[in-house]
Amino acid sequence: xxxxxxxxxxxxxxxxxxxxxxxxxxxxxxxxxxxxxxxxxxxxxxxxxxxxxxxxxxxxxxxxxxxxxxxxxxxxxxxxxxxxxxxxxxxxxxxxxxxxxxxxxxxxxxxxxxxxxxxxxxxxxxxxxxxxxxxxxxxxxxxxxxxxxxxxxxxxxxxxxxxxxxxxxxxxxxxxxxxxxxxxxxxxxxxxxxxxx
Amino acid sequence: xxxxxxxxxxxxxxxxxxxxxxxxxxxxxxxxxxxxxxxxxxxxxxxxxxxxxxxxxxxxxxxxxxxxxxxxxxxxxxxxxxxxxxxxxxxxxxxxxxxxxxxxxxxxxxxxxxxxxxxxxxxxxxxxxxxxxxxxxxxxxxxxxxxxxxxxxxxxxxxxxxxxxxxxxxxxxxxxxxxxxxxxxxxxxxxxxxxxxxxxxxxxxxxxxxxxxxxxxxxxxxxxxxxxxxxxxxxxxxxxxxxxxxxxxxxxxxxxxxxxxxxxxxxxxxxxxxxxxxxxxxxxxxxxxxxxxxxxxxxxxxxxxxxxxxxxxxxxxxxxxxxxxxxxxxxxxxxxxxxxxxxxxxxxxxxxxxxxxxxxxxxxxxxxxxxxxxxxxxxxxxxxxxxxxxxxxxxxxxxxxxxxxxxxxxxxxxxxxxxxxxxxxxxxxxxx
Ligand SMILES: Cc1cc2nc3c(=O)[nH]c(=O)nc-3n(C[C@H](O)[C@H](O)[C@H](O)COP(=O)(O)OP(=O)(O)OC[C@H]3O[C@@H](n4cnc5c(N)ncnc54)[C@H](O)[C@@H]3O)c2cc1C
Numbered sequence: 001x002x003x004x005x006x007x008x009x010x011x012x013x014x015x016x017x018x019x020x021x022x023x024x025x026x027x028x029x030x031x032x033x034x035x036x037x038x039x040x041x042x043x044x045x046x047x048x049x050x051x052x053x054x055x056x057x058x059x060x061x062x063x064x065x066x067x068x069x070x071x072x073x074x075x076x077x078x079x080x081x082x083x084x085x086x087x088x089x090x091x092x093x094x095x096x097x098x099x100x101x102x103x104x105x106x107x108x109x110x111x112x113x114x115x116x117x118x119x120x121x122x123x124x125x126x127x128x129x130x131x132x133x134x135x136x137x138x139x140x141x142x143x144x145x146x147x148x149x150x151x152x153x154x155x156x157x158x159x160x161x162x163x164x165x166x167x168x169x170x171x172x173x174x175x176x177x178x179x180x181x182x183x184x185x186x187x188x189x190x191x192x193x194x195x196x197x
Numbered sequence: 198x199x200x201x202x203x204x205x206x207x208x209x210x211x212x213x214x215x216x217x218x219x220x221x222x223x224x225x226x227x228x229x230x231x232x233x234x235x236x237x238x239x240x241x242x243x244x245x246x247x248x249x250x251x252x253x254x255x256x257x258x259x260x261x262x263x264x265x266x267x268x269x270x271x272x273x274x275x276x277x278x279x280x281x282x283x284x285x286x287x288x289x290x291x292x293x294x295x296x297x298x299x300x301x302x303x304x305x306x307x308x309x310x311x312x313x314x315x316x317x318x319x320x321x322x323x324x325x326x327x328x329x330x331x332x333x334x335x336x337x338x339x340x341x342x343x344x345x346x347x348x349x350x351x352x353x354x355x356x357x358x359x360x361x362x363x364x365x366x367x368x369x370x371x372x373x374x375x376x377x378x379x380x381x382x383x384x385x386x387x388x389x390x391x392x393x394x395x396x397x398x399x400x401x402x403x404x405x406x407x408x409x410x411x412x413x414x415x416x417x418x419x420x421x422x423x424x425x426x427x428x429x430x431x432x433x434x435x436x437x438x439x440x441x442x443x444x445x446x447x448x449x450x451x452x453x454x455x456x457x458x459x460x461x462x463x464x465x466x467x468x469x470x471x472x473x474x475x476x477x478x479x480x481x482x483x484x485x486x487x488x489x490x491x492x493x494x495x496x497x498x499x500x501x502x503x504x505x506x507x508x509x510x511x512x513x514x515x516x517x518x519x520x521x522x523x524x525x526x527x528x529x530x531x532x533x534x535x536x537x538x539x540x541x542x543x544x545x546x547x548x549x550x551x552x553x554x555x556x557x558x559x560x561x562x563x564x565x566x567x568x569x570x571x572x573x574x575x576x577x578x579x580x581x582x583x584x585x586x587x588x589x590x591x592x593x594x595x596x597x598x599x600x601x602x603x604x605x606x607x608x609x610x611x612x613x614x615x616x617x618x619x620x621x622x623x624x625x626x627x628x629x
Pocket of ligand 1: 237238240241242243265268270273304307334358390486518519520536537568
């Protein structure tokens with residue numbers, strides 16, 4: 001290194017340079033609020049950790065319902081409930097809207113062919129509500145499963161199967177409880193490797 | 198299930214490629230940049246600050262100064278000691294930040310002139326700044342335990358900065374014979390990762406239990422009278438490792454005041470304890486450069502303004518991460534965690550970008566979560582939410598809190614997995 005490097009840019013000089021575009025992210029207050037979720041769910045709600053769900057691109061109604069149920073305690077959670085008690089209902093609504101507007105990005109995952117094949121057969125019991133490959137939910141209260149992390153899907157199904165935890169959706173509980181343990185793994189992996197809807 | 202989760206961070210990073218790391222500061226952005234931000238330290242706090250400033254306003258020139266080409270994260274490093282993780286699984290380089298247009302300068306910052314707004318690097322080069330993010334983490338106070346020097350740490354590892362020290366402690370634990378004692382001596386509060394020493398006790402117990410050394414003991418000699426997630430840890434110790442872990446609080450003569458590495462002895466005020474492995478974690482302060490820059494209070498920590506994370510001592514300097522102290526001590530201060538460092542970095546980034554652009558300061562949000570792993574399939578957490586009221590950090594008592602003591606067993610299994618997923622995401626949130 002040779003010598004001192006002066007001030008990179010005098011502020012005034014830049015201003016003279018022309019219209020200064022105000023950065024959108026700094027201006028919009030929802031960005032700072034949503035950034036508190038990135039630590040666990042990834043930028044734009046795209047998770048890179050197999051046990052943490054991607055949330056960007058799920059429906060607004062689903063996201064909002066989950067968060068409000070957690071906050072009130074009506075729905076079991078390990079972590080989210082304690083966190084959301086620190087957010088107002090308005091903030092929760094704004095977050096649901098924000099993440100619902102992001103694109104749904106299926107995660108890059110692989111599974112053995114046989115597992116996917118078996119999972120495809122199991123998924124016949126799921127398609128009426130979740131769509132052929134998990135990506136076309138029949139209504140706004142149903143989540144996308146295509147490209148969600150296999151591990152997360154498996155963990156979720158195991159929650160629905162566990163009578164000790166309180167998850168209000170009776171039909172989904174029933175569906176999960178009808179699965180064999182091996183089928184839980186298979187169908188989770190089938191859904192997880194789907195790139196399309 | 199575990200292996201996928203423990204591997205995928207590295208896989209995610211592979212996609213980013215290996216953009217070259219600049220070792221010399223450049224002025225290439227000067228013609229188009231609005232302002233220059235210099236970041237001191239490329240840990241969780243510094244990396245996240247650099248990334249979020251660039252993300253919010255690409256026209257700001259951001260230079261991150263960090264002496265190491267590879268960063269080794271501390272979270273989950275207790276799992277390296279028990280053999281459930283490799284040190285490599287905790288490492289990252291800075292290619293993700295370079296790809297975002299951030300200049301990485303591989304140097305130490307040796308001085309800060311807060312009046313001229315210039316930093317000096319090893320070798321003598323200087324960088325001027327419009328805003329400075331100060332994120333050097335912590336330094337140990339050698340001598341806070343008499344006889345515990347840098348040299349002594351080669352025999353009695355602290356393993357509280359992940360890297361060779363972690364591997365040294367792992368090696369020593371592996372060499373223990375059944376029935377031998379391992380001593381852990383946590384530092385006085387405040388220290389980084391408040392649950393860290395107690396998680397470590399569980400991880401070491403797990404190793405010993407599964408390697409035919411179940412008669413061994415772990416003795417925690419604590420200068421403090423309580424600790425983070427105490428009820429949850431005690432429950433886990435009792436359930437998983439009955440009789441293996443004993444905790445002696447400061448009020449019962451737990452405080453180690455002196456060590457003798459040659460004889461493997463820890464001295465408390467009235468007693469002495471021998472251990473074949475001794476893990477001394479010395480007292481902490483903010484990293485030296487933050488103290489040298491005049492940012493620290495009498496206790497050695499950087500105080501900040503809650504709305505912006507700007508230093509209370511110097512304008513346009515934003516201390517973030519372990520170097521700061523915020524909130525009400527001793528119970529409601531902000532924990533020194535990777536999660537909190539990243540959270541604070543986002544607040545600082547928002548404030549800096551707003552100021553440079555003449556925009557109103559965004560509302561700051563402070564939340565934290567610390568997962569702890571008592572075994573690979575046994576985890577729990579603490580959540581903190583803070584609000585800023587009348588320019589003060591207020592801990593929100595009706596939010597957050599610890600995982601319930603009474604809960605179905607599935608909760609501990611789930612939180613163990615969430616800890617791994619959290620790690621991958623927080624690494625990406627700061628470094629990619
Ligand atoms: C055993 C253990 C377990 C932990 N577990 C968790 C956990 O589960 N969850 C959690 O959230 N946190 C955990 N932590 C805490 C977490 O590691 C820290 O809170 C976090 O690293 C703080 O980030 P930081 O950026 O402030 O500091 P650091 O990560 O320490 O980074 C500081 C950086 O600054 C650089 N630096 C220092 N001085 C200079 C200088 N003069 N010039 C240039 N660069 C400099 C250093 O090289 C370093 O890279 C754990 C810590 C330990 C020790």
